[in-house]
Amino acid sequence: MARYILQRFFSALIALWVLITITFIMMHAVPGGPFATEKAVPEAILRNLEQKYGLDQPLPKQYIRYLGNVIRLDLGPSYKFKGQTVNDFIRREFPVSAEIGILSIILSLLVGIPAGVISAFRQNKWQDNAAMFVAIIGVSVPSFIVAPLLMYVLALKLHWLPAAMWGMTWKQAVMPVISLALLPLATFARLMRSSTLDVISQDYIKTARSKGLSELQVVWRHVMKNAIMPVVTYLGPLIAGILTGTFVIEQIFAIPGLGREYVWSVTNRDYTVLLGLTIFYGAFLLMMNLLVDIVYGFLDPRIQLTGHKE
């Protein structure tokens, strides 16, 4: 187990290095720079700025220097916001993104899993049809359509919820959380339905029934642990994606989270912020995938986590 985790850790480091390198190259391949604006900046000032941040150095040198900083967990200063570092951004904005993220993941699990299980047990009955109708909408309508629609109805027409004002009232979280939860909720429902259908046709469910267990005991003890696997698989990247901020939702609801920062860093050519957030997201994703694999081992005893033998 420890050997396995160690192995995965090293392969994650390599993946991160590849990620950094590719992002670095692509970023610099795009014309323009952090200090290119519509207003003409005097040549001397521009040169000064570039010198200060080391942008006048040859690229390989910049790359080496950056890698060195990353190893020391220093993601560098922002080029656009004076006196602020990327680490500051993450410290300040990650909790905001994580808060909405955790809430929407909880919501999607609490609704999606039971919906999927009920659908499977009422296959082709109205409960199934209703749940799957909603699930198909959830999967196919993108959040940037759901969010403005919610806003239009709940905020502008009914005046039940505020459209923005993050941090002023808990009500502000309702719409972002719902629009963020819809896709994972629908996905969970569909995954859970198909895996439950698969599990309940298995022989061991017949065995469980023939032992005289009640339907609820059959579902809880024998179906759930087997059927939850695809959901766990999907949960890893989902947690990484949602907790590190979602570009669109945070933009629409004016939430000061990492996702919004990410979008801005692209338009601003804020090299260090863009790179830093990419690394942060990448590291988070790799960590979550490792966590999922470890959880597998607990859920299914047939999966054993062992390192390669030499």
Place this chain on the structure above:
Amino acid sequence: METLLSVKNLKTSFFTYAGEVKAVDGVSFDVGLGEAVAVVGESGCGKSVTAMSIQRLIPEPGKIMSGEVILAGRDLLKLREKEMQKVRGKDISMIFQDPMTSLNPVLTIGYQLMESVVRHENVDKAKARQRAIESLEMVRIPSPEKRLAQYPHQLSGGMRQRAMIAMALSCRPKLIIADEPTTSLDVTIQAQIIELLKELARETKTSIILITHNLGVVAGLADRVIVMYAGKIVEYGPVKEIYADPRHPYTWGLLKSVPRLDESDKQRLVPIYGQPPDLLKPPTGCRFHPRCDYAMKICQTEEPPYFTSDCCSTHLASCWLQHPAAPKVSAIPKAVTA
């Protein structure tokens, strides 16, 4: 012999898009206390559906249409689902065909063993554990304490089937329904499992319904044999009678298609030609007549009643050849007499 289970005119149908499939169509038989009854027949003849109907575990879109299943004086078909759950695993338990898939892969053997004990008998965890160990000892599994913490994939096929039997025995049921308990096992293991079932049934005086298409298994274990064809019982009698004096052409066919040790190598096995009938549109008259070498005119139109023979009233066959006016055909197939 005292009767434990009495199935009367059981009818179970499946409602498919194509129409009603009468998988079990008027089956009646008794199982005595401590008796082992074998149900034999081709795939799809309604053996398993009969078993599942007794447990009332017919999956959708199946439905038990009519009949009675009387266990120790109670008609199980009239019980509410909650009461039926108390019968399953306690009075009647099942052993399934494939021990590879019949055990839950993510739960320990111990958990799956204790589950029904905890459910049906008011015992605490420690007592349930003790009972689980006893059950494993009964089926001769070595070091049972160690097995409790193991998962199904850590046991061999034979061990798993023993664990399944232990599970079925754990609440001391009155009746065990074994649905093809040896089909997916190696031949050597098959013999062990059958021997085990036989011994356990004798020790615990448990009745057994053995569902199989393996006539060798039948000969080794059963007291009585029910031969099913296309949802109906075609022949029914003590095991010795069925082997020594089979009456129904279908039974002849089954016996002729089994290799025998005491036959010369040159003896060819004779298959039963054709396919089992489509139960959406079962043949009129005797359901076996399209495949029967001895079919007469009446077989195509009239369903044969059960004829008893002169020798014993317990051996019945549903075949017009048993009618006093029917021509005498060479009733006993070569493979059996030789």
